[in-house]
Amino acid sequence: MRVGIWESLRQWIDSLLEHIMTLGHLDLVISTSKEAELQSLKHLEGAVSRVLRAPVPRPPTGLARPRQYLFAVNVYRTRVLATEMRAGVRDRWPRLALAIALAGVALVGVGAHVVMAARQSIPGQPLYFVKRHIERIQYSGAEGPDVRVALGLAFLGERVAEVQALVAREDPIEIDVVVAAQQYSVQVLQSAAQLPQSQMLTSLDYIALQTAHYLEVLEPLEDMAAPSNSRGLAQIVATYRRLEMLACLAQQDPQAFRVAYAAGRPELFLLPQAQPLLGPPREVTISTRY
Amino acid sequence: MTSEREWVARARQGDGDAIASLYDEYADRIYGYLYRRLGDAQLAEDLTGDVFVRMLEAIRKGQFWKVSFRAWLYRIAHNVLVDYFRGKREQREFLLDERVVGALPADATSGGTNPDGWTYELLREAIRELPQLQQLVLLLRFGEGLKAREVAEVLSKSVGAVEALQHRALVNLRKRMEEQT
Numbered sequence: 001m002r003v004g005i006w007e008s009l010r011q012w013i014d015s016l017l018e019h020i021m022t023l024g025h026l027d028l029v030i031s032t033s034k035e036a037e038l039q040s041l042k043h044l045e046g047a048v049s050r051v052l053r054a055p056v057p058r059p060p061t062g063l064a065r066p067r068q069y070l071f072a073v074n075v076y077r078t079r080v081l082a083t084e085m086r087a088g089v090r091d092r093w094p095r096l097a098l099a100i101a102l103a104g105v106a107l108v109g110v111g112a113h114v115v116m117a118a119r120q121s122i123p124g125q126p127l128y129f130v131k132r133h134i135e136r137i138q139y140s141g142a143e144g145p146d147v148r149v150a151l152g153l154a155f156l157g158e159r160v161a162e163v164q165a166l167v168a169r170e171d172p173i174e175i176d177v178v179v180a181a182q183q184y185s186v187q188v189l190q191s192a193a194q195l196p197q198s199q200m201l202t203s204l205d206y207i208a209l210q211t212a213h214y215l216e217v218l219e220p221l222e223d224m225a226a227p228s229n230s231r232g233l234a235q236i237v238a239t240y241r242r243l244e245m246l247a248c249l250a251q252q253d254p255q256a257f258r259v260a261y262a263a264g265r266p267e268l269f270l271l272p273q274a275q276p277l278l279g280p281p282r283e284v285t286i287s288t289r290y
Numbered sequence: 291m292t293s294e295r296e297w298v299a300r301a302r303q304g305d306g307d308a309i310a311s312l313y314d315e316y317a318d319r320i321y322g323y324l325y326r327r328l329g330d331a332q333l334a335e336d337l338t339g340d341v342f343v344r345m346l347e348a349i350r351k352g353q354f355w356k357v358s359f360r361a362w363l364y365r366i367a368h369n370v371l372v373d374y375f376r377g378k379r380e381q382r383e384f385l386l387d388e389r390v391v392g393a394l395p396a397d398a399t400s401g402g403t404n405p406d407g408w409t410y411e412l413l414r415e416a417i418r419e420l421p422q423l424q425q426l427v428l429l430l431r432f433g434e435g436l437k438a439r440e441v442a443e444v445l446s447k448s449v450g451a452v453e454a455l456q457h458r459a460l461v462n463l464r465k466r467m468e469e470q471t
Contacts, residue, residue: 066339
């Protein structure tokens with residue numbers, strides 16, 4: 001009986017051990033399976049990593065712009081200015097530069113057009129003041145008395161052309177035209193007086209010749225001018241005649257001319273007074289004897 | 291004291307060299323992360339600037355990281371993206387933009403196959419079909435190379451949650467790949 005008990009106990013222990021062995025095998029199978037799964041996932045991780053780490057295209061500025069932005073924030077201690085700076089770098093500056101360039105081109109274009117139109121203008125027209133202004137700038141910017149003589153004569157020629165146009169259109173000759181002609185005639189002589197002796201004489205000769213040419217144009221106009229323009233035209237003609245005569249007279253007495261005009265005192269070099277051919281009118285008495 | 295801590299300490303004083311060092315060290319990574327989320331180089335560049343400006347502002351306020359500077363920076367980038375999408379009222383359905391395909395490795399785009407028999411293109415499509423959070427965990431773990439605890443800081447989750455998300459994502463991926471092949 002006791003042997004039977006021990007035998008059954010031994011069998012039970014054997015079966016238990018066998019069971020444990022079976023469980024161990026199962027555990028081994030399970031652990032092998034888990035290892036394979038982990039291996040598989042590890043392999044997948046590598047593939048996922050390869051896909052997700054693919055290189056990305058570089059930004060257009062190579063990340064320089066965010067760097068500038070960051071430094072601007074650091075310097076200005078505020079985002080507002082830095083944001084403006086960043087926006088300015090990318091958006092506003094090119095637009096602003098383009099706008100400035102376009103405005104510049106437009107300004108130059110309009111300016112050139114205005115200058116061209118002003119050069120053709122005559123007194124009484126809106127752009128005439130621009131023409132006169134340009135003349136003043138040109139004259140004040142001219143270097144050397146010889147250039148100023150040439151420019152002054154050219155402007156006197158402009159006045160002649162203007163008078164021609166005004167007479168043709170029967171528009172009044174403005175006093176400004178007369179004054180401008182008088183100013184240029186004085187300035188031309190003053191510039192000539194600043195030249196060396198030989199050049200001064202040549203210039204005076206040139207002034208006389210050129211003025212004579214202008215008078216050839218102006219004098220016939222006196223017959224064509226409307227009565228309202230006769231006074232203005234007469235003043236213009238007198239101005240040119242006076243210039244011609246002074247230029248001729250200066251060639252005869254260059255020293256006196258230089259002393260007067262180079263010193264800015266043209267009143268010292270005057271034209272000789274016209275001498276009357278006859279004396280003052282005497283009272284006519286009618287004899288009653290005849 | 292790590293060099294990052296030194297740089298941050300100097301950056302707090304407005305030291306331009308320290309700020310430049312931090313930027314040069316991390317700008318490419320942050321840009322790459324943002325580009326992978328957005329698929330737009332210009333936008334990613336702009337937001338990279340925003341990330342570093344926020345970093346600078348946080349440094350000035352004395353805010354520091356818990357796990358690592360890198361994780362902290364990615365967290366800022368993540369928040370910048372969240373704000374951007376909130377401001378735009380735009381929700382991206384997919385994590386990876388179509389344009390990223392062009393930047394995949396040569397064998398990934400030219401139908402290169404894995405030893406298991408599937409292509410990288412197929413894998414990319416499978417990743418795109420994952421839930422967004424799982425995509426994000428995969429991107430941060432395997433795309434950006436962050437550790438699980440760093441990803442946990444970026445996403446404000448526990449390390450266990452991140453590991454679970456990662457495991458689930460990989461299992462899902464494997465299942466999808468097996469279905470496809």
